[in-house]
Structure formats: C-alpha cells, structure tokens
Amino acid sequence: MDLVDRYIQAVKLWLPRAQKEDIAAELGEDIRSEVQEREGELGRKLQSAEVESLLRRRGRPIVAAGRFRKQESLIGPTLFPIYATALRALAVPFVVLTVVRWTYLFITSPSIRGEAPGALLLHAASTFWTTAFLLFGGVTLVFAILDRVQGRTGLLTRWNPRDLQPIREKGRIERSSSITELAIQAAFFLWWIRPQALLRLESHGSTWSAGPTWEHLHHGFFFVPVLIVSLAMIGLSCANLAKPYWTRTRLAIRAATYWATALLSAIVVLQGWANSRGEWRLLRGAGDHVSGAAGATALTDLLIYQCLVWVAVGASIAFIVDVVRAIRFRSPGDTELRPAPQSTEAFCL
C-alpha cells in the first residue's frame, strides 16, 4: 500500500485547500476498496505491477486532483478570441519594426557596427525578447483585468444593435477615402511642380530654404518619376471615385505606385547617405552663423531622413500586400457554379 499512499500524497498537493484532507481520504478509500475487491477475485495479494496499473488508469496526480477544482482561466472564452486577435495583430508589426530598427541602427550607428557579430546578436536578441515579453505580458494583463471587470461593468452585456457596422460589400472603395487620397495627391502634385512656395520659411530674421541635396533631387533625375507616380495616384483616385469597386487592374496599378514610391525613397536615402557621409542637408539655414542654426538643420535633416526610411518600408509592405490582393482578387460576380451536393440530388430523385 506504500504506492497508494504515495499517490494520495501527490494528489493532495494539488487539491483545493479547504477540502484537501476530506477528498484525499475518500480517494484513498476508493482505491483501497478496488484493491480489496481485486484481491478477493484473484485470491491473493496484488503485485506491485498490478497496483501500478490501477493507479496509472486513475491518471496523473495533478490530473486526478484537477477534477475537484473549479474551472479557472486567466482569460475566459468570451474575451479569448479578441485577446488572440490582438496578439496576432501585434506580432507581425512588432517583428517587422524590430528588424527595421536594428537594420537602421546597424547602418547609422558606428558603435553598433563596431560590435562583434556574436555580441551584436546577443544584444539584439535580449532586447527583442525583453520587449516581446513586456508587450505581450501587458496585453495579457489588460485582458485578464477586462475579463474580471466585464461582469461588473456590463462591458459585454450592454450593447445597441443600431451601433452595428453597416454591411461591408467586398471590394467596395469608400468614397470618403478616395476623396481624401485625391486631395492629398493633388496637393502633393501642386507642391512638387512649384515647391519654392512652401519650402521657404522665415523666422526671427533667419530664412530656411532648400539645401543643395534637395535642389539636386528636385531639378535632377527625380522630378519626372515622382511626377509620374503622383499623376498615376491622382488618376487612380479619380477612377476609384467614379467606379468605387476594386478591380485587379487597379490593384496592380496601386501596387506599382507603391513599388515606385519605395524604390524612389530608397534611392534618395541611399544617395544622401553615400554622398553626405551621414549628413543629409535638405534644408539650409540662411544664417549658419546664428547660434543653434547648425544644430536645427542637423535635426531637421535627421527627421527627414528617418521619414524617408519609414516611407520606403511602408511602401514596400503596402506593395507586397497589394500584389497578394491582386493575385487573390475575385470580382463580385466571379463565382463558380458548384454542382449540388450528393444528398440534395438523392433527395430530389
């Protein structure tokens, strides 16, 4: 009976505290009754292997004890799907942003580039996992709290059917988004063909105007390509306004504009970095002798440079998304007539 006693001792560890002794005594008695009955049938004492088999059938101690506990969960079944969706929505951007950040740091920071590969990897990995645990731990904590207060606050019980989203037609383009896109693209187009009007600022006796890199860009190779991309986007917005449903062609055109944007941004960034040795002068303060002007120029340069990096990354991601959408695209009327299921045919016959 030593094995039985050890089993009951192990089960007791996991039992609810208030009923531990009671349940353990009852379970122990049940096992001993079963052993006694088997011994009566066999006419002998049970061997060790037979007792083991009997205990194995009853399950691991923690499993046996779990049946006496209330069902508990950190995040209940109602909120769990939302929690899982939130984690999934965060996971990919988090990984992408981490990779982009470390690539950017590697390119721009001599101290990072100077680290040995192993140390750099360790540094990146420890930062990644620390941030990941904090992020996902934070989300889990928020949902665990929500799960506990939702009953009291009526978070999930008070709702109005009138607040439900209108029916979303697949592939429909909202007119408001087309109008917004058209307005932004038109404004950019007008600015691009006459940038001097907006790229000259005067403040406290100083004048900020476009620097040599900017002038080189605008008057050089990039003027026409950017103009073409802008016109294409304007044309696309007008087409979307007139016919507010996506087609494979228009998705492909949009993907192409994203590709062009990513390419142009990347070329600009790389050219500026290579030519300026880390200093990118888009703006030039007219009075460089004025204290703080050089620092302000450097800061503006850095901000513009970082914006261009993010534009390149964002446009690349948008390009990939649109390519996938274009490949998978099915127009609303494009459904195959499937043969009736067998059971229906049999019923009709």
Added chain:
Amino acid sequence: MFEHLRLELRRGSLVLAVLAALRSEQYGYTLRKALAERGMEIDEGTLYPLLRRLESHGLLESEWREEDKRNKRFYRLSTGGKQTLKQLLAEWRSINDSLNGIL
C-alpha cells in the same frame, strides 16, 4: 465523433442516475459498482466531484463511518434531493415522450 457524442449523451444522464441510485445509502465505491452493474459506468474522477457538487447544492447528505475497520463516506439523498429527483424523473419522462414522438 460518435464516441464524443455518446459521452455527452451519457454525461447528461449522470446526475439523474446518481440521485436515483442514492435512494439507498451507499459509499462511493459501492455506488460506482452499482451504477456499472446497471450499465452506467462512471470513473471515480467524475463521480466524486459530482457527489461533492450535489452535496454543496444541498441534494445529498454524507457522513464518515467506520465499516470493516475502515473509514468510509456514506451518501444519501437529502429532503431537497428527494424532491429534486422527483422533478428530474418527471422531466426525464417528458423528454423521453418528446423524443419518441420525434423518432
């Protein structure tokens, strides 16, 4: 799939079976044996938590007693348990009649 549905069907009948079997006083092991002999096999991991749940709802009463030099916990129906059993039996018969009509 059938096995899963079969278990669900049987699980729904367990409470009634246990309450009915406890019209006469029994302890856990003999209760299990009695149910098994009548075709309602139930493992101890299901029976004992069920007995505690029914007791916590006031449908059963229990006490520890010594029998054959061993302490055993005996269960029997409480007054509330007898009343509930009567109601459940009526409900069971009604369900049976409905099902017979459908089948």
